[in-house]
Amino acid sequence: MPMTSPAGRPSSRAASVRARDARWRGALAVLEEMRREPGVTRAGVAQRLGLTTGSATEITARLRELGLLAETPAAASGRGRPTTVLHPHPDGPVVIAVDIRQEDWRIAVAALDGRPHVAEAGTHASREPGRVVTVIAEAVRRACERHGGRVRAVSVAVAATVRHGGVVQSAALGWDAVDLTGLVPDPRLPLLVGNDATLAGAAEARYGAAATAGTALHVTIEVGVGGTLVVDGRPVAGAAGAGGEFGHLPFGDPALRCPCGATGCWDLTVDGRAIARHLGEPPPRDPRSYAQAAVDRAARDAPARSAVGRAASAFGRGLAGLINAFDPDIVTLGGFAEPLRAAAAPEFGTALAGGLMRFRRPDPPPVVAAALGGDGALHGAAVTALDGVLTEEGLSAWAAGRAG
CATH class of the missing domain: 1.10.10.10 (Winged helix-like DNA-binding domain superfamily/Winged helix DNA-binding domain)
Structure with missing residues (x-):
């Protein structure tokens, strides 16, 4: 009233x-x-x-x-x-975006235009959660000291399942639940945590190849498959934020147990672990780098070409299932997904077409490379943080701080 x-x-x-x-x-x-x-x-x-x-x-x-x-x-x-x-403004608000991946991490600073600029990066000396948090927290603290009161939030993209704003599991990093609150030097500073693939998809829908689409499907391969469905610029994250775990759909071999605890996960059929298995080699420590090396070998090595083709077929078949389920206007491919498709285009295309419902085959949604490339998660973390800054409350708080 x-x-x-x-x-x-x-x-x-x-x-x-x-x-x-x-x-x-x-x-x-x-x-x-x-x-x-x-x-x-x-x-x-x-x-x-x-x-x-x-x-x-x-x-x-x-x-x-x-x-x-x-x-x-x-x-x-x-x-x-x-x-x-x-x-x-050169003295205006900024947010800090953090990207925690299987092998390394980066932090970036983004002003109100949302474009992240990498400030520090490093490789994990250990994946032990406490050690990872300590190292990155020091980098965040240094960024906060450089920018002072201009920092309005810290937003983290992590290769993990995120539920209710916290990490509950990461097959890529070998983590169960991990508390990331230690990343911020001041508990009054907002901390936002999101799945890296979900955030990359959100950024792709805002600034990238899906910017004009009402419904966009983003799928990425790093260690396994991740992604999100974005509707009108917003990721569909589920009841508790843990949606988009496409790699744990049972599209794979039910005889294989995933590090997540389930069997038959799609993850195990499309990344470097699958390629190594097809080649009779041990599981790689870094599936992403291994997969890229296998693609590079495929042009001159028949066994590698066959292994990459099998992974591309498994990827195309599963992607068809997602298209059937979600009916997107466009599909964007991030991470290793696009190199895998390009390296074995015939196998991917045949599997994708064969998996689509008949009525979709004459006019399937375009499947395109993500425009933001490897920086998608950083862009998405910045997008999420700035969504909180660019509100009436956020601008009022900024104005009050300057007046004080």
């Missing part, structure tokens, strides 16, 4: 709340355009948002004052009025 004065008119408090919200709505719309298209001009933003020149000037001036946006003159073009290019 709206607040009213005794005379029945809206109270001054209610009016001020509405005015504040309206102000932030315009600011948020401008910042979202800058985030969606880095290097966009003020005139371009005004046109897309239906703003008058005066309104656009007023909003951007306010954002400059708050340290959220900077403007530089745009290159002259034609006889129109000069305009400016919008950028994140």
Whole structure:
């Protein structure tokens, strides 16, 4: 119920709340355009948002004052009025994105345009959870010290199953439940944790090859298969956030037990472990590097070509099942998925077509390489963190901090 004065008119408090919200709505719309298209001009933003020149000037001036946006003159073009290019303010908010993979880790810093810039990286000397957390926490602390109060959140992409915002299991890292709260130096700083493949798919839907799709399926191969279904820009993560574990669908050999505890997982048929098994070699310590090396050998080595072809067939067949189930507009392939498809295109294509329902075969969804490549998880971690910063509450908190 709206607040009213005794005379029945809206109270001054209610009016001020509405005015504040309206102000932030315009600011948020401008910042979202800058985030969606880095290097966009003020005139371009005004046109897309239906703003008058005066309104656009007023909003951007306010954002400059708050340290959220900077403007530089745009290159002259034609006889129109000069305009400016919008950028994140050099002293504005940033988020820290962390990517924890099987063999290594990276941290990056992203401003309001959402583009992560890697600050530090390293290889795991040990996969023991406490050691991994300690090493990365030191790197996060150093980044926080460099950027001070500008850091608004830390967002982690991890090669693990994530439930209720916490790691519950990682076949890739050999972890069960692991507490990642030690990654942030200050408990008041928000910590967000997500599955790496899910976050990569979210980023691909925002900025990448699936940016125009209403329903996008992202599938990646690193150590096993991961991915997500993205609908209207949002990953379908399930009741507790653990959705998208495609690699643990029973598309594989039921005689094989997966490190996750289940049998017959698709994971075991498509990555470097499958290729090594087909070649009669021991399981590789790093399945991703092993698989890429096998692809490189396949051009000159018949056994390697056969092993890669078998893995590509298993991948195409399982992908057909996901397409049948989810009916996506587009499929994006991340990690080793695209090199595997390219290395054994005939085997992949035959298996994919054979697994599709008959009505889908004349017009299947396009299957394309992910545009963000190996940085998809970092982009996704930044996207998630900035979604929390770019809210009315987030901007109000930033403005209050500057005023203080």
